[in-house]
Amino acid sequence: MKKIVVAITGASGSVYAKVLLDKLVQLKAQMDAVAVVMSDNAKDIWKFELQNDHYNNYPFDFYGKHDFMAPFASGSARFDSMIVAPCSMGTLGRIAAGISDDLITRAADVILKERRKLILVTRDTPLSLVHIRNMETVTLAGGIICPAVPSFYSLPQTIEDVALTVINRVIDLAGLDNESYRWSEG
Numbered sequence: 001m002k003k004i005v006v007a008i009t010g011a012s013g014s015v016y017a018k019v020l021l022d023k024l025v026q027l028k029a030q031m032d033a034v035a036v037v038m039s040d041n042a043k044d045i046w047k048f049e050l051q052n053d054h055y056n057n058y059p060f061d062f063y064g065k066h067d068f069m070a071p072f073a074s075g076s077a078r079f080d081s082m083i084v085a086p087c088s089m090g091t092l093g094r095i096a097a098g099i100s101d102d103l104i105t106r107a108a109d110v111i112l113k114e115r116r117k118l119i120l121v122t123r124d125t126p127l128s129l130v131h132i133r134n135m136e137t138v139t140l141a142g143g144i145i146c147p148a149v150p151s152f153y154s155l156p157q158t159i160e161d162v163a164l165t166v167i168n169r170v171i172d173l174a175g176l177d178n179e180s181y182r183w184s185e186g
Contacts, residue, residue: 001032004174005072005082005111006060007104010041013086013123013148014049017042019163020085021058023171023178030176034060035072035079037103041088065102072107075114081174082111085167086123086148089131095120095143096134108143118143119173121166146170154181 006024008017024034038046038055047053056062063070071077084091084104091104095118100106111118120138122145124131135145150156150165168180 002030002081002174002176003033003072003077003079004031004035005079005107006034006036007082007084007087007091007107008036008038008042008046008055009084009086009088009091009104010039010045011086011088011123012045012049013121014042014046015159015163016085016121016123016148016166017046017055018050019160019167020083020170021055021060023164023167024060025058027171027176027178028059033079035063035070036060037063037065037067037070037107039065039091039102039104063103065104067103068106070103070107073103073110075110079107079111079116081117081119082107083119083121083170083174084108085121085170087120089122089124089134092120092122092131092134092138096137112141112143115142117174119146119170120144121146121148121170123148144173146173153183
């Protein structure tokens with residue numbers, strides 16, 4: 001049984017967060033806990049891009065961005081993985097620099113220091129050298145950069161299907177059992 005932190009930041013791509021939360025609902029039997037923290041910008045962008053505030057409707061524990069009493073703010077809570085989807089370049093930069101100025105960056109710092117899985121679904125283009133170096137720093141620290149770059153060999157039909165091609169990779173990286181399209185398996 002896994003314990004997973006999901007962080008949603010203010011990058012464009014709220015559909016990735018939505019599809020991730022939907023998928024985690026489907027896979028809930030594999031997890032002891034799913035904890036969610038959203039930045040204020042993430043909430044605003046979700047409302048703009050998805051035209052709703054349905055992030056409030058998920059059956060997970062939600063924490064405020066400055067709630068340093070959240071269990072995953074400490075390594076003793078033993079959360080297995082943290083997924084940041086979408087991950088803004090600002091959040092990436094703060095994680096790379098070790099700046100724990102909110103619950104998202106503190107939790108990422110904890111996950112890295114405890115040598116657990118940190119998966120950042122970065123969502124920006126083009127990339128500057130600063131972005132690339134921040135990605136390198138996080139990778140060298142043990143994090144996984146999983147850009148929101150969809151695949152198309154599963155012949156996705158909707159925007160959510162396209163986002164799911166990325167989220168299925170993320171779910172695999174987090175170590176959850178997941179039925180999804182597999183290359184050469186049909």
